Amino acid sequence: MVGSTMAEDLAADENFEVTVADRDRVALERVAGRARLHTLCADLGDLAALRELAAGHDIVLGAMPSHMGLQTLRAVIEAKRSYVDISFMAEDPLVLSELARAGGVTAIVDCGVAPGTSNMAAGWASTQLRPFRRLEVYVAGLPVVRRWPFQYKAPFAPADVIEEYVRPARIVSGGRVVVRPALSDPELLDFPGVGTLEAFNTDGLRSLVHTMPAPDMIEKTMRYPGHVELMRVLRETGLFSETAIAVGGQAVVPREVAAALLFPGWTYDVGEADLTVLRVVAEGDRDGSPVRMQWDLLDRYDASTETRSMSRTTGFPATIMARFVADGRFAEPGVHPPETVGARAGLFEAMLTELSARGVAFTYDERPIPSGLTP
Amino acid sequence: MVGSTMAEDLAADENFEVTVADRDRVALERVAGRARLHTLCADLGDLAALRELAAGHDIVLGAMPSHMGLQTLRAVIEAKRSYVDISFMAEDPLVLSELARAGGVTAIVDCGVAPGTSNMAAGWASTQLRPFRRLEVYVAGLPVVRRWPFQYKAPFAPADVIEEYVRPARIVSGGRVVVRPALSDPELLDFPGVGTLEAFNTDGLRSLVHTMPAPDMIEKTMRYPGHVELMRVLRETGLFSETAIAVGGQAVVPREVAAALLFPGWTYDVGEADLTVLRVVAEGDRDGSPVRMQWDLLDRYDASTETRSMSRTTGFPATIMARFVADGRFAEPGVHPPETVGARAGLFEAMLTELSARGVAFTYDERPIPSGLTP
Numbered sequence: 051m052v053g054s055t056m057a058e059d060l061a062a063d064e065n066f067e068v069t070v071a072d073r074d075r076v077a078l079e080r081v082a083g084r085a086r087l088h089t090l091c092a093d094l095g096d097l098a099a100l101r102e103l104a105a106g107h108d109i110v111l112g113a114m115p116s117h118m119g120l121q122t123l124r125a126v127i128e129a130k131r132s133y134v135d136i137s138f139m140a141e142d143p144l145v146l147s148e149l150a151r152a153g154g155v156t157a158i159v160d161c162g163v164a165p166g167t168s169n170m171a172a173g174w175a176s177t178q179l180r181p182f183r184r185l186e187v188y189v190a191g192l193p194v195v196r197r198w199p200f201q202y203k204a205p206f207a208p209a210d211v212i213e214e215y216v217r218p219a220r221i222v223s224g225g226r227v228v229v230r231p232a233l234s235d236p237e238l239l240d241f242p243g244v245g246t247l248e249a250f251n252t253d254g255l256r257s258l259v260h261t262m263p264a265p266d267m268i269e270k271t272m273r274y275p276g277h278v279e280l281m282r283v284l285r286e287t288g289l290f291s292e293t294a295i296a297v298g299g300q301a302v303v304p305r306e307v308a309a310a311l312l313f314p315g316w317t318y319d320v321g322e323a324d325l326t327v328l329r330v331v332a333e334g335d336r337d338g339s340p341v342r343m344q345w346d347l348l349d350r351y352d353a354s355t356e357t358r359s360m361s362r363t364t365g366f367p368a369t370i371m372a373r374f375v376a377d378g379r380f381a382e383p384g385v386h387p388p389e390t391v392g393a394r395a396g397l398f399e400a401m402l403t404e405l406s407a408r409g410v411a412f413t414y415d416e417r418p419i420p421s422g423l424t425p
Numbered sequence: 426m427v428g429s430t431m432a433e434d435l436a437a438d439e440n441f442e443v444t445v446a447d448r449d450r451v452a453l454e455r456v457a458g459r460a461r462l463h464t465l466c467a468d469l470g471d472l473a474a475l476r477e478l479a480a481g482h483d484i485v486l487g488a489m490p491s492h493m494g495l496q497t498l499r500a501v502i503e504a505k506r507s508y509v510d511i512s513f514m515a516e517d518p519l520v521l522s523e524l525a526r527a528g529g530v531t532a533i534v535d536c537g538v539a540p541g542t543s544n545m546a547a548g549w550a551s552t553q554l555r556p557f558r559r560l561e562v563y564v565a566g567l568p569v570v571r572r573w574p575f576q577y578k579a580p581f582a583p584a585d586v587i588e589e590y591v592r593p594a595r596i597v598s599g600g601r602v603v604v605r606p607a608l609s610d611p612e613l614l615d616f617p618g619v620g621t622l623e624a625f626n627t628d629g630l631r632s633l634v635h636t637m638p639a640p641d642m643i644e645k646t647m648r649y650p651g652h653v654e655l656m657r658v659l660r661e662t663g664l665f666s667e668t669a670i671a672v673g674g675q676a677v678v679p680r681e682v683a684a685a686l687l688f689p690g691w692t693y694d695v696g697e698a699d700l701t702v703l704r705v706v707a708e709g710d711r712d713g714s715p716v717r718m719q720w721d722l723l724d725r726y727d728a729s730t731e732t733r734s735m736s737r738t739t740g741f742p743a744t745i746m747a748r749f750v751a752d753g754r755f756a757e758p759g760v761h762p763p764e765t766v767g768a769r770a771g772l773f774e775a776m777l778t779e780l781s782a783r784g785v786a787f788t789y790d791e792r793p794i795p796s797g798l799t800p
Contacts (some may be wrong), residue, residue, distance in 0.1 A: 095430045101431045199658040280658055283574040288686045289664075305680050306672045 051206065052136060052162075053113040054081040055357055055365035059408070060111075060372065061085035071103060097125045104129035109372050112137050113365075116210060123157060123385070124149070133157040134372045136166070136364055138210060143259065147385040157385045162364035163347075163373050164189035164269070164328055165256050166388055167412075170367075170401055171330040171345050172262055173392030174321065178343070179334025182264040186331040188239065188249050190272035190322070191360040194323040200315065201274040205324060205360035208313045212305065214271060215281045215289050219251035225265035233285070235270075236278050241327055243348055247272040257387035264334070272327060284308065318358065323351035326363040328412075333419065340419040347412045365412055370404040426581065427511060427537075428488040429456040430732055430740035434783070435486075435747065436460035436510065446478060460761055469493065472500045478724045479504035484747050487512050488740075491585060497530060498760070508532040511529070511541070511739055513585060519632065522760040532760045536746050537739035538629055538722075539564035539644070539703055541763055542787075544703040545742075545776055546720050547637055548767030553718070554709030557639045561706040563614065563624050565647035568736040569726070570697040575690065576649040580699060580735035587680065589646060590656045591665050594626035608660070610645075611653050614655045616702055618723055622647040632762035639709070647702060659683065698726035701738040703787075708794065709740035715794040722787045745779040 053070065058081065061068040061130070068087040071094060072078055078089035094100050095118060104126045112135040114122050119139030126133040127150045135143070135157065143159040150157050160166060168187045176182050191205040204211045218301050219228045230251045238250050249270035258267060284290060289308045294301040316322065328347040333340070347357045371391065372378040380391050391397040402412050428445065435457065436443040443462040446469060447453050453464040469475050470493060479485050479501045487510040489497050494514030501508040510518070510532065518534040525532050535541060543562045551557050566580040579586045588624045593604045605626045612624050624645035633642060659665060664683045668677040693699065703722040708715070724734045746766065749755040754775070755766050767773040777787050 199661055230525075261653075280655075283655055283658075286574055287690075295682075297677060297683050297685050300675050300677065302672060302675065302677050302682060304682065304686060305676060307670075307679065310670050310672050311679060313661075 051358065052361045052365045053111075054084070054292040055361040056111055056113060056136075056369050057081055057087055058085040059366060059369040061087040063373075065376070067412070069103075069107060072120065097121060100125045101129040101262075102130045107131065109134065109376055111135070111368055111372055113368075115207065116140060119143070120146075123159065127153055127155045127157060127385075130155055132372075132375045134161050134368050134375060135159045136162040136368050138206075142257075144385050144387070145352065146352045150385045151383045154383045156375055156381055156383055157381070158371055158375070158391060159385060159387060160256060161368045161388055163326060163360075163367065164330075165254055165258075165369045166364070167347075167401065167405070168269075168328060169258060169328050170392030170398045171343075171389035172258055172332060173389030174398040175332030175334070175343055176262055176264075176389070177393050177395075178336055179332060179341070180336075182262065182332065182334040183266065183340075184331070184333040185258065185262060185264045185267040187254065187269040188247075188272055188327070188331070189254070189270075190247055190325075190327040192269040192272075192274060192325055193249075193318065193362075194325055196274050199280060200277055200312070202277050202316060203318045203322070203324070204313070204316045205318070205358065208316050209309065211316070212290055212308065214252050215285055217253050219269070220255060220259055221269070222255065222259055222265065222267040227259055233278055233282050235268075237270075238275060239272070239329075241329075241346075244325065244327055246275055247327065248275045248278050250278050255404060258389060261387060261389050319352075321356060323353070324359045326359040328363070340421070342417055342419050344415045345412050346415070347410065349410050352409065362408065364403055366408050366410055367401065370401055373404075374400070426733065427509060427736045427740045428486075429459070430736040431486055431488060431511075431744050431753075432456055432462055433460040434741060434744040436462040438748075440751070444478075444482060462791055463528045469497065472496060475500045476504040479506045482506065484509065484751055486510070486743055486745075486747055490582065491515060494518070496498075498534065502528055502530045502532060502760075505530055505749075506780050507750045509536050509743050509750060510534045511537040513581075517632075519760050519762070525760045526758045529758045529760055530786055531756055533746055533750070533755070533763060533766060535631060536743045536763055538701060538735075538742065539705075540633075541630055541739070541742045542722075542776065542780070543629075543644075543703060543705050544633060544763035545767030545773045546634055546718075547707065548764030549773040550707030550709070550718055551637055551639075551764070552768050552770075553710075553711055554707060554716070556711040557637065557707065558641065558715075559706070559708040560633065560637060560639045560642040561704070562629065562644040563622075563647055563702070563704040564620055564629070564645075565700075565702040566738075567622075567649060567702070568646075568693065568698055569700055573657060575652055575687070577652050577691060578697070578699070579688070579691045580693070580733065583691050584684065586691070587665055587683065589627050590660055592628050594628040594644070595630060595634055596626060596644070597630070597634055597637075597640065597642040602634055608653055608657050610643075612645075613650060614647070614704075616704075616723065617723075619700065619702055621650055622702065623650045623653050625653050633764060636762060636764050639707075668765050696728075696731060698728070699734045700725045701734040703738070715796070717794050719790045719791055720787050721790070722785065725786050727784065737783065741780055741783050741785055742776065749775070 057070045060066045071090040109132045114137040116138045119137035120141045193203040249272045252271040254269035301330045326349040330345045332343040432445045435441045446465040484507045489512040494512035495516045561573045568578040624647045627646040629644035666679045701724040705720045707718040
């Protein structure tokens with residue numbers, strides 16, 4: 051879904067020669083028909099082959115299933131090649147930072163929309179605010195057409211969507227890491243052009259929990275109102291459980307039944323329009339005065355290129371980051387989260403400029419916080 | 426759940442000698458400990474044995490699972506014994522009326538709360554109203570304590586509850602039988618002492634569709650608000666489907682998964698309080714003036730006898746009807762719905778008196794319909 055968008059963006063740049071590797075021949079033929087690039091049908095779970103493949107190129111971009119995320123990062127580092135990654139992984143990728151530093155490899159992970167551009171915004175804010183008091187990240191990838199009852203389609207692997215509904219979320223409150231239940235703290239927010247969305251805690255702060263000094267940080271995913279309650283009901287009913295139950299004399303895993311019943315309806319139709327909403331709020335003092343910095347993104351399906359918004363907003367940050375690495379604007383060895391890049395002078399601004407050139411346009415608003423509202 | 430209440434009520438009457446037959450020895454021992462009666466452990470699916478058992482008694486009361494309803498009725502008729510039945514059956518029991526008449530057997534079916542007392546009210550109303558314009562029946566059996574998300578427990582076989590959520594409902598509109606989807610036409614109604622309930626079409630008119638002259642008739646089941654929407658969602662998701670789907674290489678019937686996940690939470694705890702709400706509205710002209718006749722019942726769990734309200738409101742109409750048959754107040758051969766009995770002078774009033782003596786107290790209200798509201 052996203053890899054082909056990344057490949058096309060880089061292939062359209064005469065500075066790059068692009069090879070796309072995947073085990074799916076049909077997917078390779080589809081992208082080869084749309085862009086000037088090489089394709090290679092390969093099992094990327096074969097780590098020796100992966101290292102060899104990486105060694106034959108200057109920069110590697112990763113868009114892997116979550117269970118292959120960490121092993122791919124390690125293989126590319128071992129091949130001593132730069133890496134820009136959008137793969138979700140449950141593990142902490144920064145554990146490989148020492149290996150990367152030792153090999154002189156620059157790797158940037160979590161480099162999509164959120165985590166991704168949201169981290170860069172936080173990194174930039176951390177250079178502007180003394181103290182940095184509060185960070186809020188709200189993100190949504192949604193279908194434009196809302197159909198009862200779930201009003202939802204999955205812009206990435208639907209199994210990872212259900213993970214969002216069961217995995218506890220780490221937030222930061224009063225300077226401490228607090229674990230909140232999945233689907234907790236629902237709140238309604240209005241977005242111009244979209245309407246009211248319902249936000250709930252998800253485990254998306256990731257590296258920010260440790261890299262940012264703000265004592266209060268939340269990350270929330272959003273859905274159209276109503277979806278969250280239904281997911282809470284299905285979870286309560288046991289339908290998201292991975293523990294097998296006896297049904298008609300067989301052992302059946304409820305979550306697999308949920309997947310079989312839900313996912314067909316959660317799949318985007320060909321050409322179906324989606325949208326991405328991202329809001330990042332950073333609060334703190336700038337030059338002694340409390341301010342609220344706010345970035346907003348509303349991005350929509352691109353009918354002219356038939357590219358889904360979630361593919362654009364997730365893929366372009368990675369291809370732009372790859373250019374930062376290619377031209378040396380960010381060349382520090384190690385495994386880095388995007389906030390490290392965002393904290394470097396000019397790079398978050400350059401990211402926003404390049405995204406805007408691709409139609410992914412953030413707005414920025416900064417305003418003083420009335421003193422009565424300051425903590 | 427209901428059979429033991431029926432047996433206890435009859436056993437407490439010195440005019441009767443009672444035998445309870447069931448295949449469940451534990452259930453038999455439980456009821457034997459509570460009342461002066463005989464028990465017989467028997468497979469009532471063995472129709473020859475059933476006929477023999479029936480022949481040894483004067484009157485038979487039936488409280489059978491739905492799939493055994495019709496065959497039990499037939500066996501009792503063949504044994505030439507009177508029968509009072511509360512079993513739900515998908516089939517039309519009146520097809521056996523000719524057989525009953527030929528054998529001189531009096532059988533009254535659907536003799537619970539609704540269908541049951543509601544039919545008797547309709548039958549009585551049909552003798553009072555010329556024309557009889559409209560009949561409305563609203564019924565609910567609910568737990569007193571409402572727990573998120575379903576706020577529901579099943580007072581009878583939960584598989585039959587799910588049937589209510591999928592089986593289309595026949596209503597009568599403008600003099601024609603109209604089939605409406607299950608869970609359709611939800612409406613909110615307030616009941617003193619209970620609060621707001623949500624009513625939806627169920628297929629409970631049954632014989633009334635054909636026996637009553639009213640051109641507009643509805644029957645609705647009620648739940649606490651919110652339940653209906655969740656059932657619509659689960660149905661839409663496919664969880665009530667009886668068609669097997671492939672899950673992890675196995676064929677799995679979604680409704681069996683739903684049963685395994687939902688029913689444990691839908692089971693009343695020992696001693697848990699329930700309530701029954703019934704409202705019957707009949708509209709038409711009495712002596713040339715439009716009137717609205719309305720019967721209301723709010724019945725609650727009886728802690729002193731540890732008897733669930735649904736068992737009381739369903740079981741007592743049958744035991745009272747059995748007395749009508751025993752003392753000859755209703756002795757017409759054939760298979761009869763309760764409205765036929767209710768139309769006989771004095772019998773619906775006698776039913777209400779006897780129910781009230783058992784603490785199941787209806788209220789009755791009759792008021793003129795302002796002429797502006799008359800069709």
